Amino acid sequence: MSIPYDEAGLAGSFGSFPKSFDYGAEEPEVGLSTCSDKPRILLMGLRRSGKSSIQKVVFHKMSPNETLFLESTNQIYKDDVSSTSFVQFQIWDFPGQVDFFDPTFDSEMIFKGTGALIFVIDAQDDYVEALSRLHLTVSRAYKVNPDINFEVFIHKVDGLSDDHKIETQRDVHQRANDDLSDANLEKVHLSFYLTSIYDHSIFEAFSKVVQKLIPQLPTLENLLNIFISHSGIEKAFLFDVVSKIYIATDSSPVDMQSYELCCDMIDVVIDVSCIYGLMADGSGCAYDKESMAAIKLNNTTVLYLKEVTKFLALVCIVREESFERKGLIDYNFHCLRKAVHEVFEVSGVASLPCPQRNGCLKFAAQNGSIL
Numbered sequence: 001m002s003i004p005y006d007e008a009g010l011a012g013s014f015g016s017f018p019k020s021f022d023y024g025a026e027e028p029e030v031g032l033s034t035c036s037d038k039p040r041i042l043l044m045g046l047r048r049s050g051k052s053s054i055q056k057v058v059f060h061k062m063s064p065n066e067t068l069f070l071e072s073t074n075q076i077y078k079d080d081v082s083s084t085s086f087v088q089f090q091i092w093d094f095p096g097q098v099d100f101f102d103p104t105f106d107s108e109m110i111f112k113g114t115g116a117l118i119f120v121i122d123a124q125d126d127y128v129e130a131l132s133r134l135h136l137t138v139s140r141a142y143k144v145n146p147d148i149n150f151e152v153f154i155h156k157v158d159g160l161s162d163d164h165k166i167e168t169q170r171d172v173h174q175r176a177n178d179d180l181s182d183a184n185l186e187k188v189h190l191s192f193y194l195t196s197i198y199d200h201s202i203f204e205a206f207s208k209v210v211q212k213l214i215p216q217l218p219t220l221e222n223l224l225n226i227f228i229s230h231s232g233i234e235k236a237f238l239f240d241v242v243s244k245i246y247i248a249t250d251s252s253p254v255d256m257q258s259y260e261l262c263c264d265m266i267d268v269v270i271d272v273s274c275i276y277g278l279m280a281d282g283s284g285c286a287y288d289k290e291s292m293a294a295i296k297l298n299n300t301t302v303l304y305l306k307e308v309t310k311f312l313a314l315v316c317i318v319r320e321e322s323f324e325r326k327g328l329i330d331y332n333f334h335c336l337r338k339a340v341h342e343v344f345e346v347s348g349v350a351s352l353p354c355p356q357r358n359g360c361l362k363f364a365a366q367n368g369s370i371l
């Protein structure tokens with residue numbers, strides 16, 4: 001099955017992935033949602049705050065420098081990333097000057113099917129107007145659909161010092177929540193993230209936004225916890241390969257450096273596969289069931305990547321001495337992979353995951369017993 005990257009309107013470069021990035025047809029698709037009613041993520045904010053850049057960099061592999069040449073969005077741009085990504089949702093990029101009082105703006109239709117609303121604030125600009133826009137947007141959306149997750153990206157923080165970043169976040173947080181309290185909307189919860197397209201912060205923030213929309217998250221986390229504890233692994237991420245957002249990790253804290261290392265590993269594996277793994281005529285696939293890689297680092301740890309589904313990869317950080325028991329890791333990985341497939345097969349039918357699923361799994365312990 002080939003993954004079409006050249007969808008209408010998906011302009012820009014695709015970096016590591018060829019447009020005919022091919023996977024193979026044996027396995028059924030395992031994704032977040034198989035129904036046509038895909039969760040929707042809205043990108044809103046003032047003009048030039050960076051909405052289109054975020055969408056292009058995260059989902060279309062555009063390099064950050066290329067976003068300098070993006071033209072202003074003049075109408076709602078609907079991007080369906082479900083065919084290229086595990087994360088089967090639509091992203092709606094709104095023009096900066098959207099007018100809620102325009103009779104053609106159908107808030108019912110727009111906010112009803114929305115899972116998350118990301119409001120982008122340009123931290124390099126004066127954000128007073130952005131804050132009043134944020135308030136207007138959130139109060140409108142909340143009235144139509146109180147279940148929306150409201151996510152605020154304090155964006156373009158690459159131009160700010162560390163102290164300035166913290167101060168900006170505190171100030172935006174305070175003012176936005178004060179505005180909500182003044183309007184008797186203190187029930188509305190806003191989450192804040194410091195983001196930039198020039199580092200991994202935008203992928204990290206998007207990962208957290210997406211994770212909130214995955215009902216299977218607790219099950220996946222639980223599976224990863226069992227997997228790492230029985231395999232002597234330090235940290236494990238389940239990545240959406242194309243976007244490099246992680247859809248789940250074990251419950252130990254995520255440090256940015258580990259996340260960046262794992263993202264870089266995905267790039268390396270896909271780049272090398274694209275350059276040396278395809279046939280001369282470009283046929284073959286850069287990422288398939290056989291995809292795996294181990295990279296030894298100079299700090300006695302090993303990065304280990306393995307394919308889980310056509311869209312997902314597991315990337316782990318393992319100590320060298322634990323990696324000597326690679327057979328055990330591979331056996332437990334096999335169990336984990338099977339479980340992840342089962343979780344999504346079950347939820348494909350019943351829409352909710354079965355938390356008992358991992359109860360029937362048999363992971364091998366480091367002492368050789370079966371758990």
Ligand SMILES: Nc1nc2c(ncn2[C@@H]2O[C@H](COP(=O)(O)OP(=O)(O)OP(=O)(O)O)[C@@H](O)[C@H]2O)c(=O)[nH]1
Nearest residue numbers: 048049050051052053067068072073096156196197
């Ligand atoms: N420094 C910096 N610049 C950014 C970042 N993200 C976007 N930009 C720049 O901000 C400018 C505007 O970006 P767009 O993505 O077009 O903004 P938009 O919100 O989609 O704009 P409209 O379509 O007019 O609503 C571009 O020149 C981008 O290169 C960032 O994280 N850091």
